[in-house]
Amino acid sequence: MQMSQSTLFSTCIFVLLVALTFATFSIGEAGMAGKYTMLILLAIAMIKSQMVAHYFMSLHQTRPLWRLIMLMYFVIVGGLIAVAYLIGLA
Amino acid sequence: MQTTNMISVKESSLEKIEYQNLPGDFALWIFIFAEMLVFGVLFIAYAFSRAQNVALFNDSQLTLNRGFGAINTVILITSSYFVVRGVAAIKKDLTHQCAYWLSGALVLGSVFVGIKMVEFYEKFNAGISMSTNNFYMFYLSLTFFHLMHVLMGMVILATIIARTRRGAYSAKQHTGVETGASFWHMVDFLWIILFPLVYVIR
Numbered sequence: 001m002q003m004s005q006s007t008l009f010s011t012c013i014f015v016l017l018v019a020l021t022f023a024t025f026s027i028g029e030a031g032m033a034g035k036y037t038m039l040i041l042l043a044i045a046m047i048k049s050q051m052v053a054h055y056f057m058s059l060h061q062t063r064p065l066w067r068l069i070m071l072m073y074f075v076i077v078g079g080l081i082a083v084a085y086l087i088g089l090a
Numbered sequence: 091m092q093t094t095n096m097i098s099v100k101e102s103s104l105e106k107i108e109y110q111n112l113p114g115d116f117a118l119w120i121f122i123f124a125e126m127l128v129f130g131v132l133f134i135a136y137a138f139s140r141a142q143n144v145a146l147f148n149d150s151q152l153t154l155n156r157g158f159g160a161i162n163t164v165i166l167i168t169s170s171y172f173v174v175r176g177v178a179a180i181k182k183d184l185t186h187q188c189a190y191w192l193s194g195a196l197v198l199g200s201v202f203v204g205i206k207m208v209e210f211y212e213k214f215n216a217g218i219s220m221s222t223n224n225f226y227m228f229y230l231s232l233t234f235f236h237l238m239h240v241l242m243g244m245v246i247l248a249t250i251i252a253r254t255r256r257g258a259y260s261a262k263q264h265t266g267v268e269t270g271a272s273f274w275h276m277v278d279f280l281w282i283i284l285f286p287l288v289y290v291i292r
Contacts, residue, residue, distance in 0.1 A: 028290035084137030
């Protein structure tokens with residue numbers, strides 16, 4: 001059975017999401033901590049969430065306003081979490 | 091020649107990009123944005139509460155089963171992928187395939203619930219409750235609140251599967267499938283943030 005181009009693309013996104021989850025888990029298992037680790041883990045989480053919203057939810061085909069709202073959500077929530085963690089580290 | 095090129099450039103720039111509406115019912119999108127806002131506030135509250143007592147949060151976090159969290163993340167991502175395949179199938183009028191993909195997502199949803207139950211059982215068995223400390227208050231309330239959304243998503247998926255089997259959706263009319271799919275994807279990406287926040291970042 002031949003996969004359509006959009007199905008193949010969704011499959012690639014799925015594989016990437018699983019790979020990034022494994023990366024997050026491995027960082028946790030390695031006991032890594034600190035400012036840069038926190039920023040990398042947060043960035044991975046926000047990129048993964050954005051990928052689900054953009055490609056799985058098909059927001060990439062909608063008006064730029066909806067994509068902007070979703071992007072701003074991840075930027076603001078991720079940004080404020082980062083600020084809180086930096087305060088904790090200080 | 092140059093004039094012809096200019097005209098074609100002007101024509102192409104006047105071509106309107108056709109955007110699609112938000113997938114599914116717009117009323118559900120209001121609900122999705124509201125839920126995102128609530129979870130967003132809870133995530134930020136967790137992070138600022140942690141900043142007040144980093145040592146307590148780090149020590150308590152070590153008692154969580156990170157493996158369960160990671161497995162549940164992969165389960166939700168896989169179920170989301172199944173839902174994508176289900177939506178793609180109904181758009182091609184493949185109702186049986188759509189029902190199979192969505193059933194797969196539903197099964198994975200129940201595996202997620204099962205793992206979460208084991209996790210909660212372990213914690214309650216160890217005498218941990220919401221009043222133990224601030225970390226557990228956030229951990230239990232965030233994950234339980236999310237679990238409620240998973241259960242709600244499963245009810246929606248089960249309804250859509252039953253309706254799909256009865257032939258209620260087709261390539262022309264599949265708003266219901268897209269509506270349920272959007273909700274399930276929201277449940278997925280909220281967990282994608284919750285997992286590293288509560289289980290990994292320290």
